[in-house]
Amino acid sequence: MSDEPRVELRELRPEQWDGWWGNLVRAFGAGPVSEEERELDRSLTECDRSLGAWDGELCVGTSGAFSFRITVPGGAPVPAAGVTMVSVAATHRRRGVLTAMMRRLLDDARGRGEPLAVLLASEPAIYGRFGYGAATAKVSAEIDTGRVTLAVPPGTDAVRLRYADPVAALPECEAVYAALVPTRPGLLVRRPGWERAVVLDPEIHRDGASALQCVVAERDGEVTGYARFRTKVGWGPSGHDGTVTLEDLDALDPASGAALWRFLFGIDLMSKLVVRRRPVDDAWQHLVSDTRRCLPRLSDSGYVRLVDVGAALAARTYQAPVDVVLAVEDDFCPWNAGSWRLSGDAKGAVCERTGDAPELALSARELGAAYLGGTSLAALASAGRVRELRPGALAEASVAFGSVRAPWLPHGF
The missing domain is CATH 3.40.630.30 (Gcn5-related N-acetyltransferase (GNAT))
Structure with a gap:
């Protein structure tokens, strides 16, 4: 011993x-x-x-x-x-x-x-x-704003922009964020106190850049978006070579979002815009003239684990009707293991244990990856991580599990 x-x-x-x-x-x-x-x-x-x-x-x-x-x-x-x-x-x-x-x-x-x-x-x-x-x-990117232009949608010129103190403008910006939370899987409801995290601005982490700055977008006197960012002046042999680093950008409509992006592209003495931690379907990718000069990079972000398979699958909706029996493997949380019948559509879902023959087999890890709609069950199956036991079940479930908007977890914790 x-x-x-x-x-x-x-x-x-x-x-x-x-x-x-x-x-x-x-x-x-x-x-x-x-x-x-x-x-x-x-x-x-x-x-x-x-x-x-x-x-x-x-x-x-x-x-x-x-x-x-x-x-x-x-x-x-x-x-x-x-x-x-x-x-x-x-x-x-x-x-x-x-x-x-x-x-x-x-x-x-x-x-x-x-x-x-x-x-x-x-x-x-x-x-x-x-x-x-x-x-x-x-998605992250380093955009050459001297060579990349934007094509903005109608109504962009009607959006008013103004500088605002990041802390003083926080209630208005948080109202925009709160309105967006139900519209995209992965966003977290901001608990009291967490709003302080998005404007935390210790000088030791600025790396020579400015203090946090904020610009808000307005339409008809109402705040419809905001961008929080930093600037860092730089000079090269040919002149100015500054960098804008975007921290947050949210907008309630396409014109407000485009107005904020156009502003970031046009700040004096800046030639590069660094974009971090943006959703994979972010609008800027469809506004820019040349995606290659934006050097986009894709990486993983949020990880999901189903603690209760039945309750979790019943809590979301499905973008197409689905009726499938899932054989779930879960060694670490064995209460989830076994066969579950998931029946659902865009209005709601039910997921209960069943003795019926399984039609798709996968582990809790694959369920977590697919849960928010950003990872395709069909893609996981192509890697051998989901097995189709009834012909046609994979295509039906893969479409149903998808999401109109890409899931995004920008809220660090």
Whole structure:
């Protein structure tokens, strides 16, 4: 019998937060952290949903969850555990600490009646074995605004733009964001306090760029969009060579969005626009004259895990009628394993256990990837990760699971 000390998981107590958070920062190899960031993280931490892994008096692991609601296809805000702050000290790897924390977090989410868990993965290879699938993607770009032009829709010239203080304009901008939340799968309902995160502006992270700036779009006296961005002046042999870095842009209508994009393309002394973490169907890609000179890059973003298969599949709608029996494999959450009949359409759905013969076979990971409509079941089948057991079932389900708008998870946590 090993005499190696046992690592124990315990709920985080508020007075332990400083040491717990310090272990997290060290594990991620983070550079300087501002006091603003530290205090915001402290205020947002849900201690009753956070775990510390303790080796005696040493904290050697951290994890937690936020109580979120995420938009699913059909527009419903569904409770979801936002898994976060996961780390294991380099001295305690390969001892089952991460697995034990994942087990506790998912058991807790199930006990709270949350059908879903979501996370942003710093190391994507880790989370597939716990049933998380890559459900949303993001596009980044570096646009040569000196050579790329925009073709804007009718009505753009009628949009009024004005500079605004990012903090003072926050209520108006948050109203725009809140109006958009039901329209796109993956968006998170912003809980009180989280609005502070989008305007957090510590100087140590600006890398020589300006303080955060904000421009709002207005139509008929109402705010219909906003862009938050930074500028960094640069000079080369041929003159100005500055960079605009976009942080956020949301708009309620195409003209307002186009007006904001046109503004960003035309800021004096700037020749490049850096765009990060945008949805894969973002409008700018269809406004620009030359996509190649925008250097678009696609990468993974949000990961989804179905905590309760029946409740999760019944919580969303389907863009075509579907009636299919799914054989679900789920070793980590065995209560999900077995056959489920999903019947649904654009009005609603029912998903219940059944003894009928399965028609599609897949694991919880594939269900998570397809859940928000951004990953095709047919594409997963082409990789051998979904098996069709009834001819025609794959095509029917793949169309039904799709989404009119690409899912997007821009809300960091």
